[in-house]
Amino acid sequence: xxxxxxTYNETLTIxxxxxxxxxxxxxxxxxxDLGQPSETTGIWILAxxxxxxxxxxxxxxxxxxxxxxxxxxxxxxxxxxxxxIIGQSSRDWWTxxxxxxxxxxxxxxxxxxxxxxENNEIYDFSxxxxxxxxxxxxxxxxxxxxxxNIHDLxxxxxANDRSANQTIQNNTLTNIGPSGHVNDGVPAIGIxxxxxxxxxxxxxxxxxxxxxxxxxxxxQRVRIENSxxxxxxxxxxxxxxxxxxxxxxxxxxxxxxxxxxxYGILINRxxxxxxxxxxxxxxxxxxxxx
Numbered sequence: 001x002x003x004x005x006x007t008y009n010e011t012l013t014i015x016x017x018x019x020x021x022x023x024x025x026x027x028x029x030x031x032x033d034l035g036q037p038s039e040t041t042g043i044w045i046l047a048x049x050x051x052x053x054x055x056x057x058x059x060x061x062x063x064x065x066x067x068x069x070x071x072x073x074x075x076x077x078x079x080x081x082x083x084x085i086i087g088q089s090s091r092d093w094w095t096x097x098x099x100x101x102x103x104x105x106x107x108x109x110x111x112x113x114x115x116x117x118e119n120n121e122i123y124d125f126s127x128x129x130x131x132x133x134x135x136x137x138x139x140x141x142x143x144x145x146x147x148x149n150i151h152d153l154x155x156x157x158x159a160n161d162r163s164a165n166q167t168i169q170n171n172t173l174t175n176i177g178p179s180g181h182v183n184d185g186v187p188a189i190g191i192x193x194x195x196x197x198x199x200x201x202x203x204x205x206x207x208x209x210x211x212x213x214x215x216x217x218x219x220q221r222v223r224i225e226n227s228x229x230x231x232x233x234x235x236x237x238x239x240x241x242x243x244x245x246x247x248x249x250x251x252x253x254x255x256x257x258x259x260x261x262x263y264g265i266l267i268n269r270x271x272x273x274x275x276x277x278x279x280x281x282x283x284x285x286x287x288x289x290x
Contacts (some may be wrong), residue, residue: 003055005029011037013044014052023054027084027121031056034070038063041103043071050078057101058086064096069103069131078115084097087125093155094186098127101150106139106163115143123152130154134163138197141165151175155188157210162195162244169204176210187211187233196220196246203227212237217247225254235261235284239268247272259283266290 001023014021023030032055034042035223045052052071060068069086071162085101093099101122122129129150134140140163150157151174158173160166168191177188190207192215199221199264206228207213213232216222218241229235235258237249249272257280258264264284281287282283 002146003030007031009033009035009043010144011035011039011042013046014044014050015044017047018049018050021053021131022051026054027056027082029231030054031058031097034059034061035169036061036063039060040070041064041072044169045071045073045075045078048076048078050075050115052078052080052083054082056086060088062088062090062138063278064091067097068099070099072103072111072277073115074104074105074107074110076113076115079118080120081116081118083120085120087123087153089124091126091153093127096126099125100128100131100159101125102130104130104132104140104163105142106134106141108139112140112141113142114226116146117144118146118147119147119148121151122150123150128153128156128159129153130158132160132163132166133225134161134197135211138162138164142166145223148169148172149174149224155186156192157189158191160191160198160201163201164195164197165200166198167202169202171205173205173207173210189215190232191212191215193219195213195244198222206230208232208233215239216248216251217241218244218248220246220248220250222251224252224256227256228259229256229264230261234263234266236264237266237268238271238274239266249273251275253278254278256280258287263289 146169252275267290
């Protein structure tokens with residue numbers, strides 16, 4: 001399906017497999033205006049083997065009483081690429097429900113796996129840019145998040161919530177930080193991984209200029225490798241979560257460059273054994289603090 005230039009005022013549900021939906025001239029010329037829908041989701045992909053390529057998606061709801069997702073995926077082998085996804089800068093996660101540009105969501109009955117999210121530009125979201133959620137039998141796994149440009153977002157650029165074997169690679173994260181909530185106790189984070197069900201996740205991603213670069217929160221068997229983590233308040237943090245019972249352990253930080261942070265690597269009390277091997281850690285006020 002080739003889509004001509006124009007502005008399309010609609011939400012969209014894709015529930016037929018094997019569709020390639022691509023704009024003729026790219027995202028700047030092909031706009032889907034969601035019109036602030038009452039529904040939580042603007043673009044629903046409830047199918048397998050879908051390609052959604054080259055659109056601007058904008059105008060999610062400003063309604064604060066429920067979560068908002070611009071693009072939401074449940075299914076296998078889908079590709080979301082070359083899109084511009086714009087949130088509502090007026091939304092505020094501190095007072096509103098969460099929002100995210102792209103949500104990969106497994107359920108009790110639906111696997112969300114082997115999807116690729118790449119080369120998208122995402123901005124003006126409050127809560128999260130890209131969110132992977134393994135709710136319901138932890139059925140979101142083996143997805144790839146790569147080469148996205150995420151900027152001007154309040155809290156979490158990329159969040160993996162109890163979802164196994166994700167690859168997070170070469171995303172550009174800039175101007176990630178709370179707006180007017182410096183003292184709210186919820187720091188801005190480049191990449192956060194929660195829970196033992198996220199085992200097998202691999203992070204190969206530079207992170208800089210954020211309150212906290214990468215957080216492994218009650219995560220287990222997650223690997224951070226070949227990443228440059230610099231100029232953050234906290235470069236990498238390993239901690240036990242306040243809302244997940246799992247213990248943060250058996251994670252590895254490997255062959256990364258961790259420089260010029262206030263804390264290079266901060267390991268909280270009570271975590272298990274984690275490996276820190278073959279890294280360059282220099283120029284931090286505190287290189288390794290545990």
